[in-house]
Amino acid sequence: MSIQVITADITQLGVDAIVNAANTTLLGGGGVDGAIHRTAGPELLDACRSLPQVEPGVRCPTGEARITPGFRLPARYVIHTVGPVWRGGDRGEPALLASCYRQSMALAFAHGVKSIAFPAISCGIYGYPPELAAPLALQSLGEVLLDRSVQVQVCCFSDAMAEVWRTALNGGR
Numbered sequence: 001m002s003i004q005v006i007t008a009d010i011t012q013l014g015v016d017a018i019v020n021a022a023n024t025t026l027l028g029g030g031g032v033d034g035a036i037h038r039t040a041g042p043e044l045l046d047a048c049r050s051l052p053q054v055e056p057g058v059r060c061p062t063g064e065a066r067i068t069p070g071f072r073l074p075a076r077y078v079i080h081t082v083g084p085v086w087r088g089g090d091r092g093e094p095a096l097l098a099s100c101y102r103q104s105m106a107l108a109f110a111h112g113v114k115s116i117a118f119p120a121i122s123c124g125i126y127g128y129p130p131e132l133a134a135p136l137a138l139q140s141l142g143e144v145l146l147d148r149s150v151q152v153q154v155c156c157f158s159d160a161m162a163e164v165w166r167t168a169l170n171g172g173r
Contacts, residue, residue, distance in 0.1 A: 011039035017077040063099035083122030134168035
């Protein structure tokens with residue numbers, strides 16, 4: 001199992017797949033979602049629009065994942081997942097966040113991905129405390145990566161966020 005924490009622009013990484021912290025419509029938004037859509041080009045929006053709605057306006061429910069080509073990104077694929085909005089932790093947020101990582105990796109395995117980069121899902125505008133998200137995410141990734149040779153990067157936008165994730169990766173030290 002290989003997990004590395006980096007500070008970088010996820011849209012510029014030369015990995016097989018990047019994970020998009022999307023919203024349920026999959027039609028773009030702010031933060032990492034907006035950056036991925038801008039860099040990938042309008043073809044990504046078209047691909048997302050072509051995904052079936054599971055209910056009106058929802059192409060990907062919270063905790064699930066969908067995959068599209070990467071188009072103009074260096075990454076071959078974009079795996080879109082919808083993290084939970086933090087509401088205190090007693091409304092299923094931990095299980096939903098863990099599911100984001102597990103479902104994203106299931107799609108990665110199904111598509112032969114050997115390298116993947118994740119953002120800090122839900123840790124931006126969705127308000128999930130990074131100190132709680134990081135250990136949960138890393139545990140979820142560790143469980144699915146036990147005997148797989150996939151390189152995983154957690155790509156943080158700031159050094160401060162990366163430090164939270166590195167601390168969690170090192171067992172809190």
